Amino acid sequence: MVVVSGSNSGPMAEQLAEALGWTHHRIETRRFPDTEGYIRIPTDALEAIRNEPVVVVSNTFPDSGIVETLLMLDAVQDLRNGDLQNLREIGPQTLPGVGKGVILAVPYFGYSRQDKRFKPGESVSARAIAEMLTSRCDGLVVLDLHAPAVLEHLTVPVAFTSAMPELAEHLKESVDPDFILSPDKGAIDRASSVAQQIGCEFSYLEKTRIDAHTIVHKAKDLDVAGKSVAIVDDMIATGGTICRAAEALRSQGAVQVHAACCHGLFTGGAIARLLRYVDGVHATGSLANARDVISGGPALARGVRDVLAQLDV
Numbered sequence: 551m552v553v554v555s556g557s558n559s560g561p562m563a564e565q566l567a568e569a570l571g572w573t574h575h576r577i578e579t580r581r582f583p584d585t586e587g588y589i590r591i592p593t594d595a596l597e598a599i600r601n602e603p604v605v606v607v608s609n610t611f612p613d614s615g616i617v618e619t620l621l622m623l624d625a626v627q628d629l630r631n632g633d634l635q636n637l638r639e640i641g642p643q644t645l646p647g648v649g650k651g652v653i654l655a656v657p658y659f660g661y662s663r664q665d666k667r668f669k670p671g672e673s674v675s676a677r678a679i680a681e682m683l684t685s686r687c688d689g690l691v692v693l694d695l696h697a698p699a700v701l702e703h704l705t706v707p708v709a710f711t712s713a714m715p716e717l718a719e720h721l722k723e724s725v726d727p728d729f730i731l732s733p734d735k736g737a738i739d740r741a742s743s744v745a746q747q748i749g750c751e752f753s754y755l756e757k758t759r760i761d762a763h764t765i766v767h768k769a770k771d772l773d774v775a776g777k778s779v780a781i782v783d784d785m786i787a788t789g790g791t792i793c794r795a796a797e798a799l800r801s802q803g804a805v806q807v808h809a810a811c812c813h814g815l816f817t818g819g820a821i822a823r824l825l826r827y828v829d830g831v832h833a834t835g836s837l838a839n840a841r842d843v844i845s846g847g848p849a850l851a852r853g854v855r856d857v858l859a860q861l862d863v
């Protein structure tokens with residue numbers, strides 16, 4: 551079976567291929583002078599993609615990732631449907647279709663945070679993108695999706711997988727925290743699963759976001775004096791959420807504070823800002839980032855196995 555990737559998820563695709571024991575092929579990607587994208591499945595991958603189930607690993611972030619994902623799925627589907635027609639008449643022009651077996655694995659699902667319509671006339675962006683992409687694949691795997699409910703009604707099997715087991719393993723080995731903190735209610739499930747796996751204490755904060763750069767936490771007594779604490783979230787963007795949570799922890803006597811997440815967006819100098827408040831920052835490579843220390847491959851592999859079992863291919 552094969553794993554393919556384009557320009558934005560090569561290392562994650564390698565990790566997935568390694569976890570599954572499959573072969574990884576890079577899809578050729580380049581840009582035209584006007585910035586539009588071009589993709590082509592390399593000749594040495596054509597046969598494998600027709601003969602075996604294939605996992606396309608690609609992020610829907612930044613925006614160009616959405617287009618690239620769509621183009622890769624389209625090319626893979628044409629190939630599997632036996633539509634090989636090309637103007638240079640290279641190779642067979644048509645072949646029999648080979649049926650289902652195309653899975654899209656998305657390490658970081660861009661637009662996941664616009665998962666509701668807050669005001670009339672807004673797009674439910676997460677749903678719109680998922681529906682477009684799943685019209686060209688047979689199953690979807692998404693890693694640590696911000697709020698899975700928005701993708702629960704798609705017409706193909708979906709696996710919501712999580713790198714929290716690997717994140718817990720990494721924190722236990724590198725930090726050995728006494729206490730795990732969820733910086734808001736939305737991260738409680740993820741962070742508490744990490745605390746449970748490590749076997750340490752857990753609590754959470756209640757957060758209000760005033761705007762993209764302003765976060766306020768409700769005051770809460772946390773039993774962290776003299777303790778080493780790791781704050782666990784699904785993603786870190788500006789770092790504001792973590793910095794404010796770290797301040798609350800330090801003011802209550804925490805001696806070490808670490809931040810760990812699946813998706814390290816780290817926008818606008820976030821890492822430098824974070825390092826003024828925490829002793830370490832830990833992330834997966836779902837997005838290329840300087841703090842990629844946790845493998846996302848095993849989590850994606852669990853999701854792929856789950857979807858394959860549902861597809862029965």
Ligand code: R5P
Pocket residue numbers: 733734736737762765783784785786787788789790791792
């Ligand atoms: C929001 O609920 C998410 O789980 C993260 O807490 C948030 O996106 C982090 O953003 P920032 O780093 O900009 O505070």
